[in-house]
Amino acid sequence: MKPTRTYPRLHIDNAPSNALGHAGGLLLTETVHTSGLDHHLKTALAPWKKPFAVHDPAKVLLDLAITLGLGGDALSDTTAVRDEPDLYGPVASNPTITRIVQTLASDVDQALAGINQARATARTRVWELAGPHAPNHNADAQDPLIIDIDASLVTSHSEKENAKPTYKKGFGFHPLLAFIDHGDCGTGEPVAELLRPGNAGSNTAADHISLVKLILDQLPGANPRPGKSVLIRTDTAGGTHDFVEFLTKRRLSYSVGWMLPEHTPELYRQLTELGAWEPAYDTNGDPRDGADVAELTGVLDLTGWPEGMRVIVRRERPHPGAQLRFDDVDGYRVTAFVTNTTGAQLADLEVRHRSRARCEDRIRIAKGSGLRNFPLKGFDQNQIWLAVIALAGEIEAWKSLLAFPDHEIRRWEPKKLRMHVYAVPATIARTARRTVVHMKETARWAGAIVAGLDLLRSLPGPAPG
Secondary structure (H helix, E strand, C coil): CCCCCCCCCCCCCCCCCCEECCHHHHHHHHHHHHHCHHHHHHHHCHHHCCCCCCCCHHHHHHHHHHHHHHCCCCHHHHHHHHCCHHHHCCCCCHHHHHHHHHHHHCCHHHHHHHHHHHHHHHHHHHHHHHHHHCCCCCCCCCCCEEEEEEECCEECCCCCCCCEECCCCCEEECCEEEEECCHHHCCCEEEEEECCECCCCCCCHHHHHHHHHHHHHHCCCCCCCCHHHEEEEECHHHCCHHHHHHHHHCCCEEEEECCCCCCHHHHHHHHHHHCCCEEEECCCCCEEEEEEEEECHHHCCCCCCCCCCEEEEEEECCCCCCCCCCCCECCEEEEEEEECCCCCCHHHHHHHHHHHHHHHHHHHHHHHHHHCCCCCCCHHHHHHHHHHHHHHHHHHHHHHHHHCCCCHHHHCCHHHHHHHHHCCCEEEEECCCCEEEEECCCCCCHHHHHHHHHHHHHCCCCCCC
């Protein structure tokens, strides 16, 4: 008996068609225009545009960023946008892109300063357009704008400038990254980054300080001082005297992981005798089974640490299957962080600090959007590549913030967006004076995509100039 096919058998050929690929990427190009990022980037990179050049360096970097947003991870992946000139305009060839990146890398400090200035100006506009949805809306010392800092190892599979052995016995780079936390309602937003050799230290205070300075340059209204309405959140890599002292002098809020001293068991028992332990909370505000918090400040010698620094300690039974550690105390996993926030419950401060785990998601997303490897030979060239990764993440975040402020799409990660939004089927039609993109009506999210594009286009356009 002839078997029945599971899927239809179709005739296939290669012919002219009005079909489009990656039509949902229009959300990214509209975000670039609405934010004014293209204009500000063109202005900033004008010194590197050669006379009579066809391709502007700003357009080249934006094409690369959009390529990463659509799922690419190398310069050559710009083919995906080059094949759709109706959507993305003229896209430079791979050799031209390489030459422009090399040109910018030859004056990398000035080029990065220009790129960062364009990013900061566009961010200010985006947050103004976002209004109450902006991450800094009504931020104050008790409900601050949170910036997460973390480092990540990126493996290099070939000899590249400044690729070095890492502390995990690998080989590559150790970039330090910062993300603006949008909370539960959205994803994160890249804000600053430092490319470092693989042997760079995890807890190097000088690098953390340099990164915070870059962060403050990016935040709307942050200069000269943002005050405690901005909170810097890190793991124990940031828990150094010099870094905490710097944050204190800049009058920033902080929530920083802290290494407990060797006599922690003795301190732990003092807290127990004092009855200092309080129930810890889950992120939804309910008591967390088997977990407690207490303040350790009063029983520690904090000589040499900044005034106003509080030490908060957490204990929790390791989950089933967890590997026990030699520094566990009475069967509890004990960790600590320091903060200068006052007037809040310990459990709330601990939940806020524990939420920095979202930063690991931001890094994972970045590694799926170009950070998996540094594809270029020179260190300065890879610094430009890291800036492009940041641009891609910002365009992505701004698109969600402006086009889908109250929609579930705002919380989607790029992998899901690429499947359901950017790859939406569409055709293009030309009439006498208009070019129209028709999203396929039966596509599950076509209506939401069109509504998002309409919302973007309803926002005030960037100021001329």
